[in-house]
Amino acid sequence: MGNPPFARWHADHDQVRLDTFEAAAAFGETVVNTTAGEQSLTALHAGGAANLNGKV
Structure with missing residues (x-):
């Protein structure tokens, strides 16, 4: 499609x-x-409840 690898x-x-979902959520x-x-x-779930708590 014309995009580079x-x-x-x-x-x-x-x-x-x-990064991982967990690290990104943290x-x-x-x-x-x-x-x-x-x-x-x-x-x-991979992000982790503690890492997502209180975030938009």
């Missing part, structure tokens, strides 16, 4: 960080769940 794109955008002040509907609860 992810590894090449990521090499050019090293400020973009990939880090973020606001959490936006954009996972597919059937995987949303799995992703939220």
